[in-house]
Amino acid sequence: MNTLQRGINAMIEQIDAPIATFFTSCVHCGLCADSCLFYTETQDPKFTPIYKLEPLRRIWQQEYTFWGKLMSQLGLSKPVTDAELAAWEPLVYDSCTLCGRCSLACPVGNDIVYMVRKMREGMVASGHAPEGLKGATQRAIGLGSPMGVNLNTLMAHIHNTEKETGLSVPLDKEGADYMMVLSSAEIAEYSEIVSAVTRIFHQAGVSWTMASDGFEGTNSGIQIGSSDLAAELLSRVVRAAERLKVKYVISPECGHAYTALRWEGPNLIGRPYHFEVIHIIELLDQLRSEGRLRTEGLDETRMTFHDPCQMVRRGGVVEQPRNLLHMVAPNFVEMPDAGIQNWCCGGGGGVSANERAEPLRIKVFSRKKAQLDAIGVDTIVTSCSNCRTMLLDGLEHNSMNLNVVGLTELIAEHLAPASK
Amino acid sequence: MNPQDLLYWVRGTGLQIAAAIFVLGMSYRMLHLVLLGRKKSLAIPRGSEWAYGLRIMWQRSFVLPELSARGKFTVVAGYIFHLGFLITLFFLSQHIDMLRAILKFGWPALPRSVIDIAAILSIAAMIALLVHRIIDPVKRLLSDFQDYLTWALTFLPLLTGFMLLRSIGFGYTTLLTLHILSVELLLIAIPFTKLAHMFSTFVSRWYNGASAGFRGVKA
């Protein structure tokens, strides 16, 4: 098979009842355009979500419909070409963050983002994935992290934390209840997280560990759209967790890591886990409700919360971060469209790793800017390290002077001293 | 064939042909869609697929996110068209007569004045939507021949029906024949075109809602 055949074969593999139903239902109303950051901020019709799926639609029609098959038999249909897939590559990767807003907007109920995710399987198999994302995936497979961080980097953070807090950071502790996984951005840039979770878990009395062979949660395979590669990356975490016999794996503050670990993971490896997956924010809220997480002092700063797409629309974690914020932030305000309808930072779904997409990503930050301008806050809290980087980047390009902090760190800053 | 024979044909054989193609086509198409199957997720669910899927099937008819002016236009005109079409289809006494003859049960009709308004609004909305499809860059990009064909096939029954009610243009026999014929063309076209969304929409919504429900997403 050449790459084109391989790509088309992958799409034929991926087309299932939902996809066939979605294409059957589409009435070309164009409403999904309004839900897409890339359309609303550019007004370019080619960014209409359903249009990004045109090659997949044609393959469905030609391979899975009565008339389509008939037309193909008669040689009356136009097969999908390599050039076409190449032309669609920027639409499928650069202008889609897999944010899933279109799936909520579609009046006939099409889960458009589900189809984009599936279409990427074919795109990457046909060789049409962005170079930046390819590089990130190669690093993730080869080096263990898309950003090139490794165990040594983590070990340095662990040392610092132990020195700073006087607490020990458990590594490869068999039989712990929880196994913490980090995102590569956290390891590379927001290493305070190691200290934050160490202190919080110490206070709450959580039995936890990290794994030297499964600490990286970021899954570039999901973003580039290859289940094969995603499975390889994910299986490292699964192996470590099952080796250490933990009950739970904690997903880091990283949207796609959560999706990969929580929802796609068992399907990627083809079996259920022997553990459960919980997002760090879910766990913190759970500790709060059990009275095990106690804070003191308030941060009077006017702050807001940026909902990561994979947490809310694709993850169902909406209330938990707010419960936590209310513990420490009396001046917390919601952005317009907060919660399930929040607008993407612009860098999800692999866009942040795709240098070619950067100008477009910066341009569409105007939506986030408008949301922020509407409420006038000083600090943005979020629970996704990729969102955090994208927000910082966007703010800088727009000369906006706002702080961006991770929610876990914010809680850790206000942690009450251990009472006993 | 004289006009009476033609009318008799469209009321009889024509309708049988159209109904057969429509039912066969839709039964095939809907079942074929579902039978393609989907993988059952191995992840631990946070909520119910069925409950939320069923909820979205219904709810997506009413809850729509914030939209731009062009989006609002599509939604408002779309609502008017669909509602007007359904009201005239199911609540004009003549249509109930027809359905009663097939289903063996009926229901009360709406007053003619209401039907008139619904039909006029529906026709106006369809024309507006056609113009919008031509001038709006997004819709124009998405549109192909089928979008215009299905528009025409949907518009004709509305138009001929309205002309029939108001005795505009041709005589009653001719208009009734044209009206029934246009409905038959529409019925025949449904299984082969995007008009199949009349049923598949609800399946789409279920899949979408089920996926969200599985993850415990509450819109």
Added chain:
Amino acid sequence: MADHDSLEHRLAEQGISRRAFLKFCAAMASLMALPPGSAVAIAAALAKAKRPSVIWLSFQECTGCTESLTRSHSPTLESLIFDMISLDYHHTLQAASGFAAEKSRDDAMQAYYGKYLLLVDGSIPTKDGGVYSTIAGRSNLDLLHEAAKGAAAIVAVGTCAAFGGIPMAKPNPTGAVAVSDLIKDKPIINISGCPPIPAVITGVLAHYLTFGELPALDELGRPKAFYGETIHDHCYRRPFYDQGKFAKTFDDEGARNGWCLYELGCKGPTTHNACATTKWNGGAGFPIEAGHGCLGCSEPNFWDAGSFYAPLPAPSADVTTIAEVAAVTGAAAAVALSALDRAKKKRAQQAHEKLTVKDL
């Protein structure tokens, strides 16, 4: 001589005044459904009108059409008109019988060859050589062809002669057909109805008499003056139709209030005839006024066009059975073809070459 044959002259001879003649013309205009102001033109035309010979042949029929004509409630007028025609053969009405009757027909056909008006009621059986209806040993088919040859024009009186009518209804055992199915080379005017309105028969004769030509006809050969519009167009219950007020049964509130009979199967909207205005029995009323829907008797195949009591929009054939068969067939096809599709998907999965980092 010709002048002495004109209607005006004959009327004058009978001591009828010009004013009476004008009254007669006003009645004629009303009868022919012409604009009321055309009485003057009628008067002028009638002054020159001639007395044509009429041969009336009755075939496969029930004599209802003749009954209708003789029950006509304007006898003076009819008698004036029949004064003006020479009814040389009508086997029900004529006094002569047996060979004499047939002879009078043959004589008239010879004497007025090319000029006589041929009136036909009843359809013509064609199966088995037309043996199913004969007169004096000759088949209707034979008689029609013979009589048509010398006719100036043919008037098909009643739905049977015009469109085949009840004898032609399924299964049509005698192979009955309409006059126009057999005669192609003569002007034919169809006065349909079961029976036709008597005033329409006389109206058409009056028109032929007055203007010496056939009136304007619709696409089914019927005079537009009487069949140009539908019962529905002129029905006094029409406003109820427009308001959507329908009687649901023959004895409900709506029926008592005189609401529209559409849902009770009235075929008025698709039936072209003058019943709603000309009315029956000396203007006493017409079926809808008596509380019963129109049967559509002046239209072709009215007998086979579904139940008289089924509303117009109701399907005229069974749709349910065919839909059930279609649903099952469609489902079976879906099961079969989706098995192929799943097999295709499985093949694609088997053909899947695992993507590795080297492929990027």
Added chain:
Amino acid sequence: MIINVEVADPYSVGNIAAILSEIASRLGTLADGGETSLIDLKSLPLSSGEYEHLRFTLGRGEVTASLDAIGMSEIVETQFSGVWWITHYNDQGDIVADLIEIATIPNILLSQPEDMRTGLALLHAIISRPASSHD
């Protein structure tokens, strides 16, 4: 068993109003010096109730004439001057024409030149006849 047949207002169907406004418009034309015109009531869709209602509404005015020629004719000026209701009957008393004429005087009432000449001839014959012939 008593069946209570209640007829709702038979005039509500709206045909009468249309006829009346048609008559009004034609009468207006006539009053302004325009032409006379005729309405053939047999060509209009009237229920018997409506027919009676029309007769009642138009009423009877100052002039009533009758004509005896192949049956009777009744010529009545309605309460609206210039609006005449003309009903022609045949020998049997059936209505053969039923007309509304909008005119200063219905045409049918005018003496006809042909009849006048016939009368004149008859009159001359009487004048020229010798007195002895009167028996």
